[in-house]
Amino acid sequence: MPRWARIAAVGAALTNVPSALWRLSIAVGIPVGLAQSEYDAMDAPGRGSLALVTLSVISEFFAFLALGLVQSWGETWPRWVPYLRGRRVPVMLGTGVAGLGALATTVFGALFVYTSLNADMQGTTWGIWLLNIAYSPLLLWGPLLGVVTVHYYRRRMAASPMPA
Numbered sequence: 001m002p003r004w005a006r007i008a009a010v011g012a013a014l015t016n017v018p019s020a021l022w023r024l025s026i027a028v029g030i031p032v033g034l035a036q037s038e039y040d041a042m043d044a045p046g047r048g049s050l051a052l053v054t055l056s057v058i059s060e061f062f063a064f065l066a067l068g069l070v071q072s073w074g075e076t077w078p079r080w081v082p083y084l085r086g087r088r089v090p091v092m093l094g095t096g097v098a099g100l101g102a103l104a105t106t107v108f109g110a111l112f113v114y115t116s117l118n119a120d121m122q123g124t125t126w127g128i129w130l131l132n133i134a135y136s137p138l139l140l141w142g143p144l145l146g147v148v149t150v151h152y153y154r155r156r157m158a159a160s161p162m163p164a
Contacts, residue, residue, distance in 0.1 A: 005070050005151045012066035012144035015137040020056035022134035027052040033127015062101065066145050069098060069152040091156040098149040106142025113139065 025032050026042065027049035042048045068074030074094055077084035112135055121128055 001070055001155075002151070005148055008144045008151075009066045009070040009148045012141055012148060013063045015141040015144065016056075016059045016063040018134040018137055020060055022131065023052040023056045027056075032130055033124040034131070035122030037122055063141065065101070066098070066148060069094065069148045074152065075156065091153065091160060094156070095149060095153045098145060098152065102142050102146035102149055104142070105138070105145060109139040109142055 022032060026034075026039065026044045029045040039045075042052065044052055075089055077087050077089060079085045116132060116135070121131065123131075
């Protein structure tokens with residue numbers, strides 16, 4: 001496995017950490033420089049905290065899956081997966097899911113930049129800066145995942161025996 005592919009996969013997996021920490025801070029009541037109306041709109045801390053925590057956990061889970069493209073569990077189903085354990089992960093399944101993920105996260109990153117530049121967020125200057133700093137790594141998620149996905153496909157196809 002080339003070092004660059006591992007670094008790209010780890011990078012893709014870590015792009016969500018700053019935004020997740022930002023959301024978790026709000027969920028537990030740590031002020032991040034937004035106006036009270038922004039916290040009220042999110043209902044956080046409070047009932048909205050569950051949505052912030054859930055979003056953080058789900059996004060981290062999907063980001064973590066990028067590591068499967070450079071690990072053995074991306075080629076062979078892990079033993080804890082019923083009925084599939086030990087079987088090879090179909091190349092097109094891994095590539096298709098990762099490719100759709102790369103496309104979706106690239107679009108999400110672009111939409112975030114567009115909306116954040118045009119949004120009327122209320123808060124302190126440092127709070128708006130912190131928001132943008134926390135979310136800006138998401139711009140890299142899609143491209144990093146895309147590069148690792150192409151590498152995964154090429155590597156797996158080169159290792160697969162050709163049908164007779």
